[in-house]
Amino acid sequence: MALDKIIDLSLKKVPKIEVKDVKVWYSDFNAIKGISMEIKPNTVTAFIGPSGCGKSTFLRLFNRMNDYIEGFKLEGKIKINGDNIYKKKINIEVLRKEIGMVFQKPNPFPKSIFENVAYGLKIQGIKDKKFIAERVEKALKQADLWNEVKDDLKKSALSLSGGQQQRLCIARTLAVEPSIILMDEPTSALDPISTAKIEQLIFELKQKYTIIIVTHNMQQASRISDYTAFFYLGELIEFDKTKKIFTNPEKKQTENYITGRFG
Numbered sequence: 001m002a003l004d005k006i007i008d009l010s011l012k013k014v015p016k017i018e019v020k021d022v023k024v025w026y027s028d029f030n031a032i033k034g035i036s037m038e039i040k041p042n043t044v045t046a047f048i049g050p051s052g053c054g055k056s057t058f059l060r061l062f063n064r065m066n067d068y069i070e071g072f073k074l075e076g077k078i079k080i081n082g083d084n085i086y087k088k089k090i091n092i093e094v095l096r097k098e099i100g101m102v103f104q105k106p107n108p109f110p111k112s113i114f115e116n117v118a119y120g121l122k123i124q125g126i127k128d129k130k131f132i133a134e135r136v137e138k139a140l141k142q143a144d145l146w147n148e149v150k151d152d153l154k155k156s157a158l159s160l161s162g163g164q165q166q167r168l169c170i171a172r173t174l175a176v177e178p179s180i181i182l183m184d185e186p187t188s189a190l191d192p193i194s195t196a197k198i199e200q201l202i203f204e205l206k207q208k209y210t211i212i213i214v215t216h217n218m219q220q221a222s223r224i225s226d227y228t229a230f231f232y233l234g235e236l237i238e239f240d241k242t243k244k245i246f247t248n249p250e251k252k253q254t255e256n257y258i259t260g261r262f263g
């Protein structure tokens with residue numbers, strides 16, 4: 001049942017994400033202290049806050065990446081289209097197909113450009129070469145990389161520049177057509193031109209995807225996100241429309257952070 005519902009997500013493409021009183025521990029350390037929020041479909045939500053406040057931990061809850069960490073424990077619920085993704089019956093592989101992730105450092109496999117993008121489809125057991133080639137092309141176009149690589153898809157992904165590698169990783173995520181994309185500081189290792197390209201891409205992708213991005217860069221959050229969540233010491237201090245957070249925050253702590261009084 002749960003599996004069917006998660007697959008349904010990809011048909012509806014309007015995932016409603018609800019977080020209800022979530023607490024996280026790493027052994028005895030309480031990293032997330034009771035957070036609730038709702039994330040709207042087809043928006044970009046930025047998670048901001050000083051180092052160690054729990055942004056990445058919270059982000060990784062949505063595709064159950066923390067499950068691998070020894071001592072990790074969660075209380076509360078994360079529901080996607082009404083289904084708790086921490087229910088025992090959930091199929092994690094299907095969940096991860098629906099919820100793609102892009103990391104801080106571009107992490108292409110030591111394979112060709114084509115193989116990198118085709119990877120997710122192949123591990124799903126898809127063998128139709130024409131279908132795979134079409135998806136690879138579509139994903140590379142969506143990631144705004146096609147024109148730069150189309151003449152040499154057999155070239156090693158590792159020969160691309162850092163910015164190109166990150167767009168390749170985005171293409172790899174898009175190829176399996178997820179409905180939600182998690183990004184953990186996707187531009188922090190990139191130069192300003194590559195960063196601008198990825199920011200433009202995020203802006204375009206939200207027409208089709210729901211994007212959650214962790215960023216240390218407040219200008220970036222204000223440029224690209226619709227909603228911003230400010231975290232501090234494992235708590236969600238304020239969550240609102242980005243414009244409100246950056247122009248007229250409710251809480252003094254938020255104001256102090258966004259004006260650079262601490263960080």
Ligand SMILES: Nc1ncnc2c1ncn2[C@@H]1O[C@H](COP(=O)(O)OP(=O)(O)OP(=O)(O)O)[C@@H](O)[C@H]1O
Pocket residue numbers: 026029031049050051052053054055056057058069
């Ligand atoms: N695997 C782990 N084991 C134990 N504690 C951890 C682990 N990962 C993170 N923590 C702790 O949980 C807290 C939140 O860390 P997290 O990485 O989520 O914060 P963050 O806001 O993303 O920080 P940064 O901006 O530096 O990446 C920190 O105190 C961190 O030391």
